[in-house]
Amino acid sequence: MRLRTRTGLLTLVLAGLVSGAAGAAELSIVSGAVGRDIDELRKHLDWFEERTGHTVSIVTMPASTSDQFGQYRLWLSAQNPDIDVYRTDVIWAPQLASHFVDLTEHVQDVVGEHFPAIIESQTVDGKIVALPMFTDAPALYYRTDLLEKHGFEPPTTWVGMAETAQAVMEAERAEGNAEIWGFVWQGSAYEGLTCNALEWVKSNGGGQIVEPDGEISINNENAAEAIDLARTWVDTISPPGVLGYKEEEARGVWQVGNSVFMRNWPYAYALSNGDDSAVKDKFAVVPLPIGPSGDRSAATLGGWNLAVSAYSPDQEAAIELVKFLASAEVQKDRAIETTRLPTIPALYEDAEVAEAQPVIPLWLDIFLNAVPRPSAPTKANYNQVSQEFWTAVHNTLSGTGDAATNLAELERNLKRIRRSGW
Ligand code: GLC
Numbered sequence: 001m002r003l004r005t006r007t008g009l010l011t012l013v014l015a016g017l018v019s020g021a022a023g024a025a026e027l028s029i030v031s032g033a034v035g036r037d038i039d040e041l042r043k044h045l046d047w048f049e050e051r052t053g054h055t056v057s058i059v060t061m062p063a064s065t066s067d068q069f070g071q072y073r074l075w076l077s078a079q080n081p082d083i084d085v086y087r088t089d090v091i092w093a094p095q096l097a098s099h100f101v102d103l104t105e106h107v108q109d110v111v112g113e114h115f116p117a118i119i120e121s122q123t124v125d126g127k128i129v130a131l132p133m134f135t136d137a138p139a140l141y142y143r144t145d146l147l148e149k150h151g152f153e154p155p156t157t158w159v160g161m162a163e164t165a166q167a168v169m170e171a172e173r174a175e176g177n178a179e180i181w182g183f184v185w186q187g188s189a190y191e192g193l194t195c196n197a198l199e200w201v202k203s204n205g206g207g208q209i210v211e212p213d214g215e216i217s218i219n220n221e222n223a224a225e226a227i228d229l230a231r232t233w234v235d236t237i238s239p240p241g242v243l244g245y246k247e248e249e250a251r252g253v254w255q256v257g258n259s260v261f262m263r264n265w266p267y268a269y270a271l272s273n274g275d276d277s278a279v280k281d282k283f284a285v286v287p288l289p290i291g292p293s294g295d296r297s298a299a300t301l302g303g304w305n306l307a308v309s310a311y312s313p314d315q316e317a318a319i320e321l322v323k324f325l326a327s328a329e330v331q332k333d334r335a336i337e338t339t340r341l342p343t344i345p346a347l348y349e350d351a352e353v354a355e356a357q358p359v360i361p362l363w364l365d366i367f368l369n370a371v372p373r374p375s376a377p378t379k380a381n382y383n384q385v386s387q388e389f390w391t392a393v394h395n396t397l398s399g400t401g402d403a404a405t406n407l408a409e410l411e412r413n414l415k416r417i418r419r420s421g422w
Contacts, residue, residue, distance in 0.1 A: 024053040025317035029306075031087040032061040032068045034247050035267045040338050041325075048324050054317050063248055065089045066190040069383060072096070076309070084312035085321055088130050089191075090121055090303040091375035095382055097124035101308040104128045106319050113328060114343045121372070122305050129307055131326040134340035136302030137363070137370040138195070139285040141254065141262040141272070146172065146282075156297075158200065158229060158289040161261060165237040168260045182237030184250040185263040189394040192246050194373065194386045195300040196263060197393040200226035202298035202371050204291025209389055210374035210414070214422055218389065219411035224403035226291050227396050234397055243398055255279060263288065265302060269359055270339040285359065287366055301370035303343070335360055341367055378422050388413045 031041060038060060045056045061068045072086055076099035088096065104127055111119055114132055122130045140161070142154050150168050155161040165182025172180045186192035202208055206223030210216055234242060239253070247264060254262040255271065257278035262268070272279050287297040306322040308315055324330060331342040336356040341363055347353055348364050375382040392410040396403045 024055065025314040027054055027056045027084045027314055027318055027321055028059055028082060029056055029085040029087065029321070030059040030061060030072070030083045032063055032065060034063050034265075035251070035271050036338050037267070040334060044325055044330050044333070047330075048321060051324075052317075052320065054321070056321060059083060064188075064190050064246055065192070066383075066387075069191075076311075079311040080309070081311045081313055083309055084314055084318040086307045086309060087133065088305045088307050090118075090136075090301065090305065091191075091373055091382060091386075093122045093129050093305070094124050094375060094379045096307070097127065097129045099310050100129040101310055101312075101315055101319070102127040102129070103131060103308065103319065103322070107131055107323065110323060110327070113346070114326075115345060118303065118343050121303075121376070130305035131322050132303060132305045132343035133326055134304060134331065134334060135343050135367055136265050136304070136341060137299040137367040138199070138263055138265050138288065138302075139299065139363070139366055140288050141264060141268065141283055141285050143168075143260050143279065143282055144284050146260055154284070154286045155289055156286075158203070158226075158291055161289045162229075162233060162237055165260050169237060172260075179258045181239050181253065181259045183233060183261040183263075184238060184242060184245065184253045184259045186246055186250055187234070187238070187242040187394070187397060188244050188246050188249075189390055190246065191386060191390070193390040193393055195302065197227060197230070197389065198300050198371065198373060199263075199288055199298045200230050200291060202294075203288065203296065204229075204294040206291075206294075208371055208374060210377050210385060210422075212374075212377055214377045214418075216411055216414045216418065218414070219407045221404075222291070222293050224407055225293060227393055227403040227407075229292065230393075231397050231399075231403070243394065257282075266339045266341050266359075266363055270337065270357065285363075297369075299366050299370045301367075301372045303341075378418075381417050381422055384417050385414060388417070 049055055075083060107128060118132045118135060122128060146168050150171050152164045155164050169180055169182040186196050201223040204222045204226035206220055206226055207217035209218045250262055250264055251268045253259050255277050272283055288299055290297050306325055308318040308322055312318050328344050331344055332347055332353060334340045335342050335353050339357050348361050354361050378385045388410055392406040395401055396406050
């Protein structure tokens with residue numbers, strides 16, 4: 001155990017009283033971030049430090065969840081003792097479970113507060129490997145001012161979205177708004193593209209890549225149609241650079257007022273309404289559109305959790321930290337300040353949350369109907385499966401083969417990865 005000597009006697013005594021511990025731990029938490037995630041985390045860590053006497057430093061990571069995953073896997077395989085708490089993506093639990101402390105016994109008093117399905121997603125072989133910080137499900141952001149000005153309703157289909165995007169973009173450009181685009185999203189070759197493309201495919205009746213029973217379903221006509229359709233957006237309604245965009249690049253274009261539509265997660269909502277945003281009070285969100293051969297919208301289920309490293313020398317204090325950051329008090333502040341969706345149902349009925357961010361209770365339905373990526377059925381292979389999928393999609397979007405050809409090859413690759421079973 002790493003002990004820290006406090007300089008002020010009073011601080012030491014107070015810290016001891018509050019934490020009931022003989023000494024204060026020095027913890028470190030590693031976290032990727034978009035938007036204001038790190039500032040918000042730092043604020044909550046300050047609260048935690050004041051109350052417990054422990055100190056916590058943040059190790060920051062690049063925004064891409066795929067980059068984070070690669071680094072974390074290296075650190076965990078090396079049994080790195082310097083990181084106590086990992087902020088983990090909802091899809092990672094089955095792949096990293098063996099490196100994390102079993103929280104089951106430690107969270108019995110709070111686990112019932114959360115949506116059972118989220119706890120389930122973080123439970124591997126009966127072991128709770130992480131507690132949720134916030135959940136995630138994207139929506140279609142649209143410019144209320146521009147749609148109204150040009151006489152359009154918010155679209156419910158992808159085809160309708162593209163038509164509206166094209167018409168509004170052309171009309172605006174004709175009026176001298178030279179920088180405007182129709183639709184920004186996440187087309188870079190990483191996990192975010194898996195999320196976007198799963199939405200096109202699922203909302204077109206094309207399944208969810210690998211079905212819950214483990215069947216590889218992606219090589220089908222509806223899936224190919226959906227991806228070929230998305231290809232037509234590149235360099236027409238979407239900037240050619242969209243094939244390199246992650247969440248923040250899309251938000252950057254949108255937030256300076258240069259896109260009619262954006263696909264993004266809820267964090268972009270509070271930021272888009274910030275005082276420095278060009279689209280403040282000029283936008284709203286609706287569920288993502290439906291494909292030409294589909295009958296319902298699909299939003300990919302996301303979300304972030306907190307896990308304690310099995311190699312942390314301060315596991316007790318680390319567990320205390322995880323419980324604090326996942327608590328209703330902290331989730332409420334996170335929802336109010338950064339429109340991160342709580343994982344605690346009661347917060348969707350909280351008057352202060354609804355007053356500060358009326359969109360949060362409205363977003364509940366999108367989250368409750370969200371589609372999981374196939375991380376549970378594909379187990380330790382998920383990252384590879386996703387990588388094969390986003391590569392096939394990225395190739396199609398950039399004109400290397402059509403979707404039917406690329407999905408047939410993807411199916412062969414996935415079968416090879418699966419061999420006799422996931
Ligand atoms: C969001 C989601 C996460 C997903 C990522 C993809 O952060 O919460 O689950 O993997 O986007 O970029």
